[in-house]
Every structure is written in structure tokens, then in C-alpha cells.
Amino acid sequence: MRHSLVTFPVVIICVSIALISLRKQFVSFYVGRLFSMSATPTYEKELRVATLAVKRASILTKQLSDSIAQAEQGTITKEDKSPVTIGDFASQAIINHALSANFPQDEIVGEEDSQDLRDNSKLADQVLDLISKVQSETLEYSESLGDLQDKQSVFKSIDLGNSKGGSKGRFWALDPIDGTKGFLRGDQFAVCLALIEDGKVVLGVIGCPNLARNIESNTKQSGTIGGLYSAVKGLGSYYAPLFDSGFTELAQQQRIEMKQHYSPQDLKVVEGVEKGHSSHSTQAAIKAKLGFDPETVAEKTINLDSQVKYCVLASGQADIYLRLPINDVYREKIWDHAAGNILVYEAGGRVGDIQGKPLDFGKGRLLPSQGVIASNNRVFDKVIDAVKSVCNL
Structure with missing residues (x-):
């Protein structure tokens, strides 16, 4: 009986020590998890700015796509023979300006430069008119993106896309109108923006102004016209209607995944x-x-x-x-x-x-x-x- 009384406190002490040890491990594990989560970039601001900038540029380019005659009148040809429209210049100016206002240290790899626009006053006026119009139609975006007020600021913004890229640091890659020939036909085109860090793409936003939600074949397409497709490294890919106003958090967007077909x-x-x-x-x-x-x-x-x-x-x-x-x-x-x-x-x-x-x-x-x-x-x-x-x- 005395032996049992002696060993009982020892057992209690051992159990207490074990519980304390487990508690420390538990706290250490969850503190580590919280630290890891807080240290992992979620790119919330980058996604918001990129989304709103792509949406504003998509509204502008969609209006041009719906007026092909106007788009063709505002077309020049670069040395590589690809058509460049006032839409390309206006879209790049809008997006570059938004990126520079929010992330002034980031470089931008953009497709266009302003030289041809500087040499053509009529086209420059058309570009500024388009930008002013879409800015007035999307005033709720201006606090996040800023506005362009004159031709010189438009030229300057376009030329922010002169980065050479590289394997170190971060930069944005922009195609203001990808598929210019499709755009001129009133067919498919896209406004494409990606964030690249140390040579790896970590965020992408694509606005597809003429794309139907459901694509079954070349002749069978249906659903909402205009799609916004976004992806963030480690968070998945998402779809939302392009022309819904404002920014929608990823949690409220539709998660998209590829089917794993093989046959x-x-x-x-x-x-x-x-x-x-x-x-x-x-x-x-x-x-x-x-x-x-x-x-x-x-x-x-x-x-x-x-x-x-x-x-x-x-x-x-x-x-x-x-x-x-x-x-x-x-x-x-x-x-x-x-x-x-x-x-x-x-x-x-x-x-x-x-x-x-x-x-x-x-x-x-x-x-x-x-x-x-x-x-x-x-x-x-x-x-x-x-x-x-x-x-x-």
C-alpha cells in the first residue's frame, strides 16, 4: 500500500511533464504554421490592381472590337508587319500607368513603345480620347489605378514597358492586345498581364472580351460573353464575368480545373x-x-x-x-x-x-x-x- 502511495505522485509528475511537452510542441507547430502563412506572399494588392487595370483596358478594347471600322482607321503597321491599333497603345498606357502608380519599383516588359504614336498626332489624339472616355466610365477604378490626363503622360506610360526582363527581381509582362488580327476581325483577342519573380510566373490575369463562357467547338459556343481568368501561384485558377463591376475576391470567383482526359x-x-x-x-x-x-x-x-x-x-x-x-x-x-x-x-x-x-x-x-x-x-x-x-x- 505504501508503495502505491509513493508511485502515484511520480506518475502524476510524469504525466504533467508529458502534457507540458505536448503543449509546447502544439504551440510551436501552430506558431510555425501562422508564421509560414504570413510569410507566404498572397499578392492581394497585385491581383486587385492587375484585375482592375485589365478590366478597364478590356472595356476600352471591347468597344473598339465592336466598331471594327473605327479600329481599322486607327491602324498602323510595325516593321515586323503586325498591325498595331490605337487600342494597343491605349491599353498599354492604362495598365502601365496603374502598375507604376502602385508598384513604382517594378519594371514592365510591354509589347509597344510610343515612337509611332509620337509621330502621328491624329492617332495620339484618338488614343487620349479613348482613354479619357473609359476613365470616365470607370470612375470607381480611378482611386486604385489613377488617371491619364494628357498625351505626354500617355507616351510616358507606354514607354514604361521597355524592361529587358531577366532572372532576378520582379517585373510584369504585358500584352495590351494579344491577337491583334483577331481583334481587327471582331473575333477573339485578350488583354494579358503577368507578374514574374526571379524568372517564375507567380500571377496572371487575362481579360477575354469576346469569349463565350462555354466553348464546345468552332461553331458551338454559348453563355456570358466576356471572361476574366486569373491565377496566383499556389492558390489555383479562377473565372469571373469580365464586365461585372469592381474586384471580386478569389474566394467568390469560380475555381476552374482541367479535366484529366487521356483517351x-x-x-x-x-x-x-x-x-x-x-x-x-x-x-x-x-x-x-x-x-x-x-x-x-x-x-x-x-x-x-x-x-x-x-x-x-x-x-x-x-x-x-x-x-x-x-x-x-x-x-x-x-x-x-x-x-x-x-x-x-x-x-x-x-x-x-x-x-x-x-x-x-x-x-x-x-x-x-x-x-x-x-x-x-x-x-x-x-x-x-x-x-x-x-x-x-
């Missing part, structure tokens, strides 16, 4: 419209290699301009994106793929070059690789094998 009868492919952007004959051979039925392959192929293709892919309405090089020397521009790249990855897909290697956004304004292949995670390696076989890689 040829279930797969759909998105490709470009312009033959000068990719080898359509090679793409046809790759689809045959993958086992597409020649009787139905046309129905399984969706042709779209711009990074709209990435949005259709990320939302699970297609499975594969093929963009094959048209020659051995051409290199893709980073602003044509940065926002779409993170959108697909965060939706459960992969993006690479024709060798299957991830795209490198840290080597300047151009991607140091050939072609772009994107698909869901499950079928990616199979697609790359087909590309290598057809292209003799």
Missing part, C-alpha cells in the same frame, strides 16, 4: 487561327499520332486567336494546346505566354516547349526555346512523345 476519343485540341503562327500540317500529323479519329478530328479541334486558348484549356473545355515552330530561328515572346502559363499550371496542367521542358521566363523578352505545348498533367508526356516522333526530335 483520344475524349481529347480536344486548341490551335491558333493564323497559319503564320504555327505549322498546321505538323499539328495534324501529331493529332493522328495521338490516335485522333480522322472522321471526327475537325470537331475535336478548336481554333482561337491569342491567349484565349489557355483560358479554354484551363477551364477544362479542351485538353491540348499545340503551337509548333514555323522555322528554326523564331522564338516566342514572353508576353504571349506568361499569364497563360500560370493559368494552366494552377488548373492542373503543364506547359513546355517541343522538348517538354518548362518555359523559361528569366532569359529576357524572348523564350529561349522552340514552340509551346500545353495539356493536362495526365496526357502531357504522351503529347510530347508524339511531337518528338513527328518532328524527328
Whole structure:
């Protein structure tokens, strides 16, 4: 009996010590979790500013797209023969100005510069008029984005896009109107903005003013016109109606994910419209290699301009994106793929070059690789094998 009385306090002491130790571990674990969460960038301000800037630019470009005659009158041609419209200049000025006002230390890799606009007073006046109009229509955005008041400020904002990019620090990649030829046709185009840190895309926002919510084929499309597609590293990819006013938190947007199709009868492919952007004959051979039925392959192929293709892919309405090089020397521009790249990855897909290697956004304004292949995670390696076989890689 005395032995039991002696051991009882010892047991109590041991149990107390064990509870104290567990409590310390519990507190340490959750403090660590809280610290880790607070230390992880959520890019809340970046996403808000990028979203509102893309929305304002999308409203402007949509109005132009709906008035093709006006857009064609405001068109010039750059040395590389691609059409540039007043919409490109106005969109880049709006977005660059918003980024500079909120993140003055960040550089911007933009597609346009202001020289042609400076040399054409009539076009410059048109650009300023467009900007002034959309600013008056979106006054609720001005507190976050700021406003442009004169031509000199427009020129200055456009030229903020002169960064060379690189593998260190952070910068934005902007395509003010991706798919200019589609824009001029009144067809698909996109306003694309991405944030890149140390060569990695961490945030992307794409405004698709003419894109229907549901894309089943080239001829069967339905639902709300105008989509906003956003992705943040580690947080997923999301859809919201583009022309709803203001900024909607990601938690209130619709999460989108790719379907993990694998069998040829279930797969759909998105490709470009312009033959000068990719080898359509090679793409046809790759689809045959993958086992597409020649009787139905046309129905399984969706042709779209711009990074709209990435949005259709990320939302699970297609499975594969093929963009094959048209020659051995051409290199893709980073602003044509940065926002779409993170959108697909965060939706459960992969993006690479024709060798299957991830795209490198840290080597300047151009991607140091050939072609772009994107698909869901499950079928990616199979697609790359087909590309290598057809292209003799």
C-alpha cells in the first residue's frame, strides 16, 4: 500500500511533464504554421490592381472590337508587319500607368513603345480620347489605378514597358492586345498581364472580351460573353464575368480545373487561327499520332486567336494546346505566354516547349526555346512523345 502511495505522485509528475511537452510542441507547430502563412506572399494588392487595370483596358478594347471600322482607321503597321491599333497603345498606357502608380519599383516588359504614336498626332489624339472616355466610365477604378490626363503622360506610360526582363527581381509582362488580327476581325483577342519573380510566373490575369463562357467547338459556343481568368501561384485558377463591376475576391470567383482526359476519343485540341503562327500540317500529323479519329478530328479541334486558348484549356473545355515552330530561328515572346502559363499550371496542367521542358521566363523578352505545348498533367508526356516522333526530335 505504501508503495502505491509513493508511485502515484511520480506518475502524476510524469504525466504533467508529458502534457507540458505536448503543449509546447502544439504551440510551436501552430506558431510555425501562422508564421509560414504570413510569410507566404498572397499578392492581394497585385491581383486587385492587375484585375482592375485589365478590366478597364478590356472595356476600352471591347468597344473598339465592336466598331471594327473605327479600329481599322486607327491602324498602323510595325516593321515586323503586325498591325498595331490605337487600342494597343491605349491599353498599354492604362495598365502601365496603374502598375507604376502602385508598384513604382517594378519594371514592365510591354509589347509597344510610343515612337509611332509620337509621330502621328491624329492617332495620339484618338488614343487620349479613348482613354479619357473609359476613365470616365470607370470612375470607381480611378482611386486604385489613377488617371491619364494628357498625351505626354500617355507616351510616358507606354514607354514604361521597355524592361529587358531577366532572372532576378520582379517585373510584369504585358500584352495590351494579344491577337491583334483577331481583334481587327471582331473575333477573339485578350488583354494579358503577368507578374514574374526571379524568372517564375507567380500571377496572371487575362481579360477575354469576346469569349463565350462555354466553348464546345468552332461553331458551338454559348453563355456570358466576356471572361476574366486569373491565377496566383499556389492558390489555383479562377473565372469571373469580365464586365461585372469592381474586384471580386478569389474566394467568390469560380475555381476552374482541367479535366484529366487521356483517351483520344475524349481529347480536344486548341490551335491558333493564323497559319503564320504555327505549322498546321505538323499539328495534324501529331493529332493522328495521338490516335485522333480522322472522321471526327475537325470537331475535336478548336481554333482561337491569342491567349484565349489557355483560358479554354484551363477551364477544362479542351485538353491540348499545340503551337509548333514555323522555322528554326523564331522564338516566342514572353508576353504571349506568361499569364497563360500560370493559368494552366494552377488548373492542373503543364506547359513546355517541343522538348517538354518548362518555359523559361528569366532569359529576357524572348523564350529561349522552340514552340509551346500545353495539356493536362495526365496526357502531357504522351503529347510530347508524339511531337518528338513527328518532328524527328
